Amino acid sequence: MKKRFVSFFLAAGSVALRPSRRSTVKLARLICWCLIVIVPLSAWPQSQSGQPAGVEDHKEKLSQGEGASKVKTQVQERGTGEKAKIKITLRDKTEVRGYISQIDADSFQVTDKKTGKVSTVTYDAVARVRGGGLSRSAKIAIWVGVGAAVAIGLGIMAHTLNHS
Numbered sequence: 001m002k003k004r005f006v007s008f009f010l011a012a013g014s015v016a017l018r019p020s021r022r023s024t025v026k027l028a029r030l031i032c033w034c035l036i037v038i039v040p041l042s043a044w045p046q047s048q049s050g051q052p053a054g055v056e057d058h059k060e061k062l063s064q065g066e067g068a069s070k071v072k073t074q075v076q077e078r079g080t081g082e083k084a085k086i087k088i089t090l091r092d093k094t095e096v097r098g099y100i101s102q103i104d105a106d107s108f109q110v111t112d113k114k115t116g117k118v119s120t121v122t123y124d125a126v127a128r129v130r131g132g133g134l135s136r137s138a139k140i141a142i143w144v145g146v147g148a149a150v151a152i153g154l155g156i157m158a159h160t161l162n163h164s
Contacts, residue, residue, distance in 0.1 A: 068123040075100060075108050075129065086110060088121060089128040096121060 078084045084100040088110065096119050102109040107122045134142075 068126075071123045071126045071129055075103060075123075078131075082113065085131060087130045088126055089130075090121070090125050091127045092125075093127075 075086075078086060078100055080100045080103060082099050086098065086100055088096045090096065096110050098110040098112040098117075098119070100108055101111040101118060107120050110119045110121060111117070112119070
């Protein structure tokens with residue numbers, strides 16, 4: 001059986017190995033794949049910044065218009081009344097909480113239940129619409145926790161019954 005020797009060049013702190021043909025090919029493939037991924041990614045930000053300012057402003061206005069129509073749809077789906085609780089984050093990072101009291105063509109009104117203060121909000125000013133209750137991910141996390149607790153409880157009961 002032939003022994004492979006690995007020579008250490010300790011003075012420089014590096015390791016000199018005699019690579020086999022197979023490991024050289026694997027290293028070459030790894031370097032090629034890295035280059036295939038890195039080169040296009042490094043050129044991508046440069047190509048994105050070459051657009052004129054007017055085009056970016058136009059895209060932003062279009063996205064705000066699309067966002068306003070989405071917000072309008074979400075508000076209309078919730079309806080009006082004290083059961084239509086809503087939490088809105090505006091584009092200036094302020095939050096409005098309450099229930100939807102009135103829906104108009106270009107705005108809607110949110111009434112704070114505690115203070116009775118009515119805020120008129122335009123659809124364009126809204127960045128995010130959320131319901132008044134728990135988020136969907138919070139509800140999922142709660143049910144996963146309940147399921148895990150039930151599974152652990154059943155496992156403990158089964159273990160106890162098998163060993164008694």
